[in-house]
Amino acid sequence: MTTREIRNFIIAAALLALCALLPVYGSPYWLTMGTTMAMFAVLATSWALFSGPTHYISLATAAFFGVGTFVTGLGFQSLPFWALPLIAAGIGAVLAALVGLVTLRLSGVYFVIFTLGLAEMVRQVVTWVQNQTGHRGMYVLTSITEREIYWMLVGLGALVYLLGWLIGRSRLGFALRIIGNDETVAKHLGIDTALAKVALFMVPGAVAAAVGAMLAPRYIYIEPATAFAPLLSFQVVIMALLGGTGRLWGPIAGVIPFTLLWEVITRQAPNQTLLLLGIAFLLIVYVLPGGFVGLWDRLRRRYGGQP
Amino acid sequence: MFILITGLLLGGTYALIALGLNLQYGVARIMNLANGEMLVAGGFAAFWFYTAGQINPVVGLIVIAPVAFVVNWLLYRIMLQPLVTRAKSRGALEVDSILATFGMSFAFVGIMTWAFGGGYFNYAFLAQPVEIFSSSYAQNRVVAFVLAVVIGGALWLWLTFTRTGLKLRAVSVNPAAAPLVGVDVRAASALAFALGGAVTATGGALVSMFFTLDASVGVLFTMKALIIIIMGGVGDIRGTIVAAVILGIAETAVARLIDPGLTLAAAYLLFLLVLLFRPQGLFGKARG
Numbered sequence: 001m002t003t004r005e006i007r008n009f010i011i012a013a014a015l016l017a018l019c020a021l022l023p024v025y026g027s028p029y030w031l032t033m034g035t036t037m038a039m040f041a042v043l044a045t046s047w048a049l050f051s052g053p054t055h056y057i058s059l060a061t062a063a064f065f066g067v068g069t070f071v072t073g074l075g076f077q078s079l080p081f082w083a084l085p086l087i088a089a090g091i092g093a094v095l096a097a098l099v100g101l102v103t104l105r106l107s108g109v110y111f112v113i114f115t116l117g118l119a120e121m122v123r124q125v126v127t128w129v130q131n132q133t134g135h136r137g138m139y140v141l142t143s144i145t146e147r148e149i150y151w152m153l154v155g156l157g158a159l160v161y162l163l164g165w166l167i168g169r170s171r172l173g174f175a176l177r178i179i180g181n182d183e184t185v186a187k188h189l190g191i192d193t194a195l196a197k198v199a200l201f202m203v204p205g206a207v208a209a210a211v212g213a214m215l216a217p218r219y220i221y222i223e224p225a226t227a228f229a230p231l232l233s234f235q236v237v238i239m240a241l242l243g244g245t246g247r248l249w250g251p252i253a254g255v256i257p258f259t260l261l262w263e264v265i266t267r268q269a270p271n272q273t274l275l276l277l278g279i280a281f282l283l284i285v286y287v288l289p290g291g292f293v294g295l296w297d298r299l300r301r302r303y304g305g306q307p
Numbered sequence: 308m309f310i311l312i313t314g315l316l317l318g319g320t321y322a323l324i325a326l327g328l329n330l331q332y333g334v335a336r337i338m339n340l341a342n343g344e345m346l347v348a349g350g351f352a353a354f355w356f357y358t359a360g361q362i363n364p365v366v367g368l369i370v371i372a373p374v375a376f377v378v379n380w381l382l383y384r385i386m387l388q389p390l391v392t393r394a395k396s397r398g399a400l401e402v403d404s405i406l407a408t409f410g411m412s413f414a415f416v417g418i419m420t421w422a423f424g425g426g427y428f429n430y431a432f433l434a435q436p437v438e439i440f441s442s443s444y445a446q447n448r449v450v451a452f453v454l455a456v457v458i459g460g461a462l463w464l465w466l467t468f469t470r471t472g473l474k475l476r477a478v479s480v481n482p483a484a485a486p487l488v489g490v491d492v493r494a495a496s497a498l499a500f501a502l503g504g505a506v507t508a509t510g511g512a513l514v515s516m517f518f519t520l521d522a523s524v525g526v527l528f529t530m531k532a533l534i535i536i537i538m539g540g541v542g543d544i545r546g547t548i549v550a551a552v553i554l555g556i557a558e559t560a561v562a563r564l565i566d567p568g569l570t571l572a573a574a575y576l577l578f579l580l581v582l583l584f585r586p587q588g589l590f591g592k593a594r595g
Contacts, residue, residue: 055402102579106586108398109338110537112405114578116340117530121575128566230526234409241406274523275417281410285390285403 012161020154023147031146035218037259038153039211042160043232044240044251046207049164050200051237052245053176056108058201059233060099061208062119064092066228068212070126073138073222081144085152088213089206096205100198115233123228130224137223144217152214160207164248167200176200234277235262241284244293253292310560312444318555319452320513322548323459324528325535327507333542334479334499337387338401340408342532343525344415345504349375349511350520351423364512365454371512372505379504383497386411391496412525419522427521451513458509462502463544475499479542507532527571534578540588549589553577 022034043061051058068088075084099118103111130136167173175196179186186193216222235258243254258280265276288295324346331339349371356367390407394400466472477485478495485492514520514528535554539546554574561573581588 055398057402057405102582106582109401109405110582110586112338113530113533113537114582116526116533117571117575120527120530121572124569124572128569128572131566131568234413271420272417274413274420278410278412278414278417281406281413285407285410 016154016158019157020151023150028146031150033259033263035146035150035153037255038150038157039215040236040239040255040259041252042153042157042211043204043208043236044243044255045157045164045248046160046204047236048240048243048245048251049160049167050197050204051240052250053173053180054197054200055180056104056197056201057112057237058115058204059112059230059237060096060115060118061204061236062228062230062232063115063122064095064205064208065212065215065232066119066122066126066224067091067095068209068214069216069219069222069227070212071209072213072216073140076140076142076216081142085156085210085213088209092209093202093206095209096202097198099205100201101194104197104201105194119228119230119233123224126224126228137221139221140216140219142217146218149214149218153211156207156210156214161248163203167203168248172196172199231277238277238280238284240291242280242288242291244291244296246290246293246297250291250293310563311556313448313563314556314559315552316444316448316452316555317559318552319455319459320510321531321535321555322551323455323513324507324510325532325539325547325551326459326462326544327503327505327510328529328532329536329539329542329544329547330475330499330503330506332536334475335383335387335496335503336391336397336400336482337383337404337500338408339500339503340405340529341412341415341525342408342504342507343527343529344412344419345375345379345507345525346511346514346528347419347520347522347525348415349508350515350518351419352508353512353515354520364516365450368454368509368512372509375508376501376505380497380501382411382504383500387500388493388497412529416523416525423522427519445517447516451516454513455510458506459548462506466544471498530571531574534574534581537586538577538581538589540590543588543590546588546590 019034019038023031026034043065047058047061050056068085068091071088071091072081072084075087079087099114103114167176175186175191175193178189178191179193179196183193212227219226239254239258240251241254242258243252244250261276262273265273284291290297324342327345328339328342331337331342352371352374353364353367356362356370357364386407387404390403391400394403466476474485474490474495475498477488477490478492478499482492482496485495511520511528531554535547535550538553539548539550554577557573557577558570561569
């Protein structure tokens with residue numbers, strides 16, 4: 001390890017400790033906001049692990065998340081709670097692998113389209129199964145507090161960052177960067193491009209499902225329409241892109257301001273959230289193509305000297 | 308028989324919508340995910356004409372289609388052409404256009420919710436039944452189907468037999484080589500995009516005669532149009548029509564025989580089969 005890496009590790013550990021202590025010094029309001037931010041930070045960072053290097057825009061987050069909440073909904077009475085996120089992550093990874101095997105052999109457009117409707121499709125099937133068996137929604141009544149959910153999310157976030165750091169150093173991460181730059185070159189180098197993409201896509205799938213499982217107690221009542229709300233996928237995409245996917249710390253730089261802005265807008269003008277989402281997308285494409293990370297790099301190049 | 312005919316009627320309208328998107332994607336190379344919102348806007352316009360002015364939706368098309376043409380032309384020129392100019396590769400343009408049109412899609416939904424409210428819209432136009440093969444169908448569905456066939460047929464004739472149509476097809480086949488034979492790619496792309504938007508808005512006006520629409524339903528239609536295009540093959544009119552009819556029939560069959568809530572799942576099943584067995588489209592040739 002270089003000194004630079006050691007320094008970064010110490011900074012990361014200090015920030016993590018600061019985050020983990022939020023329930024101690026923050027008010028209940030900030031704990032709620034912190035939980036939402038932690039949720040989006042985990043989702044957006046894991047999203048960027050796959051979509052950043054490959055440029056494949058995944059809109060499947062809501063589908064995995066919904067599956068995770070249903071794992072908790074179905075299993076919380078018979079299984080210990082700590083096992084549920086693990087089971088959800090396993091199911092999420094398998095689901096992601098299946099989706100990936102079908103679509104990632106082909107060009108990126110197929111993948112976007114397939115994931116675009118995935119949450120809605122799963123919702124229809126789950127609703128249908130529930131109608132057949134006579135169930136409607138489910139109550140998830142547990143003794144899990146907001147504080148514990150928050151800590152679980154921070155822990156998962158630390159894991160995601162560690163994983164992202166490891167992938168970035170691994171052969172897989174290197175292969176993915178080549179695929180993202182030029183897939184034909186990657187194939188000629190002997191990289192099994194489809195396999196590499198499927199393997200990496202399993203990460204956001206597993207993480208999103210685990211997050212869903214952890215957050216289920218917060219909702220208390222789960223039904224397909226709320227668990228599989230497609231909006232979540234778009235929020236994650238927008239936050240990750242706003243922050244920038246070029247660096248590991250990029251997505252969280254988008255999550256914090258966007259969550260605060262979203263909170264203000266939902267309180268002031270609840271009907272205008274979609275308009276905000278649309279404008280944010282347009283801003284990213286036309287004004288901030290690399291997100292805040294891209295802006296930061298450009299400013300540093302202009303004023304800092306160091307590339 | 309009832310399922311086949313209902314599916315065919317539905318598929319005809321789907322075909323028109325998918326043709327619009329196919330023009331935009333096949334010629335202008337813009338994966339327009341705001342397409343469904345254009346459809347809903349067309350439907351809202353028809354609704355508004357009918358309820359506020361007692362204007363027949365079929366007559367309303369005379370206004371709706373040209374307005375949609377102009378709006379889409381401006382959208383392409385102002386919003387999308389800069390992306391085409393700056394894109395380094397086809398892949399980069401695809402990512403940019405997907406994100407930009409997502410933005411437009413949400414912005415349109417936001418504006419339409421603000422202007423019309425979040426409620427459902429439908430109106431009763433030609434809701435009387437008509438008998439075909441001893442089962443009855445709503446007249447409005449039949450009228451929509453006939454109009455879709457007429458407009459789609461006219462579009463096909465225009466693309467096949469006119470000089471401008473030939474230009475669009477040239478750009479669709481190879482945008483890099485088209486300028487060599489004197490085709491203005493920019494103008495042709497803008498024309499195709501505008502025309503595609505007009506066709507989609509027309510499809511929306513037709514759909515509004517028998518579907519209940521609301522401001523946020525657009526994305527479902529976008530999904531279906533995309534699935535149809537992939538099934539039929541990009542830039543392939545014949546494939547689009549066949550795929551649309553297959554989708555219409557499959558959806559109707561699932562809705563009648565299993566559960567009306569599963570229509571998208573039915574579309575997905577078709578999509579999955581296409582991706583697994585014929586990713587180049589029904590009539591497409593396998594690429595090396």
